Amino acid sequence: MTRTPSNLPTFAAEALEEVRRSSPLVHSITNSVVVNFTANALLALGAAPAMVDIPDEAGPFASIASGLLVNLGTPHAEQRDAMREAVAAANSEGTPWVLDPVAIGALPVRTPLAFELRDARPTVVRGNASEIIALAGVGAGGRGVDSSDSVDDALEAARAVAAATGGVVAVSGPVDVITDGDRVVRIANGDALLTKVTGGGCALGAVIAAFASVDADRLDTTVAAVAVYTIAAEIAAAEARGPGSFAVAFLDALANVTPAEIASRAVIS
Amino acid sequence: MTRTPSNLPTFAAEALEEVRRSSPLVHSITNSVVVNFTANALLALGAAPAMVDIPDEAGPFASIASGLLVNLGTPHAEQRDAMREAVAAANSEGTPWVLDPVAIGALPVRTPLAFELRDARPTVVRGNASEIIALAGVGAGGRGVDSSDSVDDALEAARAVAAATGGVVAVSGPVDVITDGDRVVRIANGDALLTKVTGGGCALGAVIAAFASVDADRLDTTVAAVAVYTIAAEIAAAEARGPGSFAVAFLDALANVTPAEIASRAVIS
Amino acid sequence: MTRTPSNLPTFAAEALEEVRRSSPLVHSITNSVVVNFTANALLALGAAPAMVDIPDEAGPFASIASGLLVNLGTPHAEQRDAMREAVAAANSEGTPWVLDPVAIGALPVRTPLAFELRDARPTVVRGNASEIIALAGVGAGGRGVDSSDSVDDALEAARAVAAATGGVVAVSGPVDVITDGDRVVRIANGDALLTKVTGGGCALGAVIAAFASVDADRLDTTVAAVAVYTIAAEIAAAEARGPGSFAVAFLDALANVTPAEIASRAVIS
Secondary structure: OOOOOOOHHHHHHHHHHHHHHHOOEEEEEOOOOOHHHHHHHHHHHOOEEEOOOOOOOHHHHHHHOOEEEEEOOOOOHHHHHHHHHHHHHHHHHOOOEEEEOOOOOOOOOHHHHHHHHHOOOOOEEEEEHHHHHHHOOOOOOOOOOOOOOOOHHHHHHHHHHHHHHOOEEEEEOOOEEEEOOOOEEEEOOOOHHHHHOOOOOHHHHHHHHHHHOOOOOHHHHHHHHHHHHHHHHHHHHOOOOOHHHHHHHHHHHHHHOOHHHHHHHOOEO | OOOOOOOHHHHHHHHHHHHHHHOOEEEEEOOOOOHHHHHHHHHHHOOEEEOOOOOOOHHHHHHHOOEEEEEOOOOOHHHHHHHHHHHHHHHHHOOOEEEEOOOOOOOOOHHHHHHHHHOOOOOEEEEEHHHHHHHOOOOOOOOOOOOOOOOHHHHHHHHHHHHHHOOEEEEEOOOEEEEOOOOEEEEOOOOHHHHHOOOOOHHHHHHHHHHHOOOOOHHHHHHHHHHHHHHHHHHHHOOOOOHHHHHHHHHHHHHHOOHHHHHHHOOEO | OOOOOOOHHHHHHHHHHHHHHHOOEEEEEOOOOOHHHHHHHHHHHOOEEEOOOOOOOHHHHHHHOOEEEEEOOOOOHHHHHHHHHHHHHHHHHOOOEEEEOOOOOOOOOHHHHHHHHHOOOOOEEEEEHHHHHHHOOOOOOOEOOEOOOOOHHHHHHHHHHHHHHOOEEEEEOOOEEEEOOOOEEEEOOOOHHHHHOOOOOHHHHHHHHHHHOOOOOHHHHHHHHHHHHHHHHHHHHOOOOOHHHHHHHHHHHHHHOOHHHHHHHOOEO
16 A cells, blocks of 8 residues: 555654664765765664775675665765676665765766666665756756755656656755655755755765665655654754754754654655 | 955955855865865855865866865875866866865875975965975975974975965964965964864865955965864864864854954954 | 783773873774774874875885774775785884774675784784674674674684784673783773764774883783773763764763773773
8 A cells, every 4th residue: 555645754753663673784885075974874873884885895795785875976986886886786686775966967977877877777866956957867967066956846857767767766955855756755854954064965865775675665765764864954953053063963863863753743745 | 455464354254254155166175084074164164065086077176166175185096186187177267276285294195296286386275384394395294194393483484385386375383374475474363172173274275265266365365264264163162072072163163153253353463 | 010900990091191191193094984083083082193095105104103003994995005005014113003804704805805914913903793703714704894793702713813913802892802812801881872973993993003002011002992992982971862972072081081080980800
């Protein structure tokens, strides 16, 4: 039975419990800027991070992981080879994997790599509006890591990417939009301070990979991941005095937020 | 009209407002130790960080950035190529760029690279006394990343480097000294806790690059950057209980410090 | 005279004072996930970190360092060459060095590298139980960076590794076990929150390298390092509200813990 917006908050709460219970091993090949914050976000959540990002190891490791993140933020040559290996292994094993096409559009190394990886059919793609538009092949991308397009502008692109991959696409913004090409779910939680901490978006990709391990419906697990992540941001923002204290409070909130809080605070439509 | 020490605090306050208004895109090629803190410092300040550090992408990205930082802390082979590309593009476009010659002196890869980059005429060089003395070719450098020389010992070296580059040199220490080879400005703000957080110096280089985008007088923009940065450190130190809480409070202070506080607290001579 | 468990707490207190007084230069070749936290832990402790991890520089730098850490967490090709260079230089100069065989067992690049480095006779090996068992050649390793074996299970493996290296082996866990193959010391300080911050184990390797510079008995200096580190964790946990605030409080505690607190709180048997 397909879950509906009215019962997705309850599912998000249950999925959080299951992540904490099963402690999924999340293999993250990610950029040097956010790798520490990403590992700490996964640990706070109750997942087990591992950042194996060299050739000959990334493939075998992806085979035993519960989920995989491939983030294109600083794609050095060894990492690019490791990404290809890991994706092939994940696809071979049926391991869910998330593609985060950071800052693609004009940059000439990561952009063709993102298309190549898109064609390997990621379970979930997460990006900002400009990145999703670029990945659909219909836009020129944003200004570096920022989005110059709105989330609603990206909806058709998101549907197109989902159709191409057969998976789910999550567009991050003030209201997050998640689609499998057919259903469209919006989540209106979060706080602007999340955009003032580097990795605020990138770590979400790893959290989506963690949640993808707990249920076969990856639209729903992605909604759950985004809800948990953005509600933790709201809790943290309520006590933060700036971006430094927000990042600290956010990790605390990821560890302490209760399933009941998720069920009651999630704004999903 | 050349600004004087008496009106530089007001200029620093105005420059901070302009950085927050324009959100300059600061391309940072920096070391793995401090890359996260550097991005967070830029975000807290209101600038937009992007850490594009691979060949074939660093050049195109530097062409569209508002400012560039090249930091030699962990200069892996791909980064060295990326630095050369980015500097060539910045010079071609007239983009201001900052060189931070971390730990040069005896180390045999970064030291010749620093001389090569010095000869490419950086807009600003930022370093500690030992690094500036080494870059002038008159000393053997410090002990790793620490300075074994005083800022005043480095003044003649700083003038020599400025004469060689045609740019500005900022020597970090208890009192910061900034010179274009002719004028010499001293800033007596800051706190020793800044030396107990890794990246306390390195992130300043990125902040100098951000400020360099808002005015053509790079001696003045560098003074403004150092004043804002070190006043934020003072504010943070007043409430910190150690280096961990200082780093958090420092990011909060970079985000919250007001132009009026900058104008009233800056100690510039 | 060999120190006994009854006077090791006093020695740990004295060793902390000596680290703060001498500020040992700790050369750390470590993984991208924890490099920032490791540098900050060393700075908080009063040591001087330097992360020189490229070929041609790692050897010369290890020659002048007070201690060296080689951590296999993300062993990119340049780092692997840098590790070999640094270890050869450390051995040539008699510089104490620490090997942290992160996640070895099944992974095919780091595992043979760990054996190669083990045979170069590290002064101290630090790992979790699964890593030490794998390094002894008697087990298959853990699940990524986590241990699936208990510390006591690893005692015989630790003795075997110590016999092979002629050095000290520290097994991290709820109770830390440290052996030189003959004496076995247990330290019952610490807090589980240390496992919820990435680098909680890895940074300890750098701290062990710092302490190894202050006395010729590396079993005792390792006990001192582990005691100081885990007591700081206890102090931090008492005021933390989650893993984010714990990491901040931990760095503050490393900076503020007094020798008297070490002497009174250390639980060594």
